[in-house]
């Protein structure tokens with residue numbers, strides 16, 4: 001199967017891979033292509049090192065769903081801000097309940113919010129929210145680097161993790177409750193059991209929905225980006241094995257940043273560059289041997305970084321023809 005066919009026939013498209021190989025570029029290129037076919041598309045960066053802002057040359061960071069052109073939207077969330085909003089929310093609840101926030105509690109809230117898991121959850125929440133609103137024909141996810149992506153995608157175990165997290169948060173809130181009570185000497189209102197269970201159920205419903213989307217092979221395609229270099233090849237092998245552990249099969253591997261081999265027979269091309277191309281070609285052989293039927297596209301190295309609309313269109317034409 002070719003990339004084009006897979007892309008057109010799946011509503012949710014995920015681009016994963018090591019950093020710096022082309023996830024964001026290919027996400028943006030694919031979004032551009034689908035939008036040009038008259039489909040309503042959103043590209044969402046789940047990578048904390050998001051760079052849709054760079055690729056589209058528009059400030060998207062923390063701006064919500066931004067319309068870039070007819071049918072083409074982008075979303076780059078500011079996970080830190082979501083976390084601090086959450087932090088403010090917790091403070092406010094304590095204030096409403098007890099009239100003041102003791103310093104020790106303040107520290108406690110701050111340290112809890114500093115955990116990396118918090119910003120991951122924030123990203124994940126936005127992803128679910130976006131999908132559940134159902135406003136688009138295609139959803140393109142520029143995924144976080146693979147270590148995170150694996151965890152992110154393993155929905156079954158993630159479900160467990162989340163339920164556990166909720167149970168933890170519940171324990172935490174009881175702990176906060178307890179501390180505030182000790183310090184303020186006031187009686188608390190107690191935790192509303194039904195509210196918490198309702199929230200738990202809500203999260204579970206959302207996750208079931210998401211698990212159906214990601215686990216359901218008919219609607220979701222997961223691509224992995226590699227380049228013809230040894231480190232990247234090794235990373236891809238590891239990733240395939242890890243995805244497999246979670247029962248996730250890649251829909252395809254995209255080989256990016258491939259120098260045109262014709263340059264080898266061009267007398268004007270310097271030996272330095274030729275030697276690099278030969279290195280790439282021998283890695284291409286390895287890639288074909290190792291990943292054979294998984295390879296869905298080879299994308300050329302462009303003469304400059306694919307940034308801005310005109311350049312993305314050029315890349316889209318090259319990739320999707």
Ligand SMILES: Nc1ncnc2c1ncn2[C@@H]1O[C@H](COP(=O)(O)OP(=O)(O)O)[C@@H](O)[C@H]1O
Nearest residue numbers: 019020021022023024025257300301302305306
């Ligand atoms: N086919 C290509 N030709 C030329 N430059 C590319 C190509 N693909 C990616 N790049 C450049 O490589 C760098 C990394 O790509 P990017 O898409 O940001 O990777 P990732 O999102 O995986 O970290 C960027 O500067 C990008 O412009």
Ligand SMILES: [Mg+2]
Nearest residue numbers: 023024047051
């Ligand atoms: Mg990126």
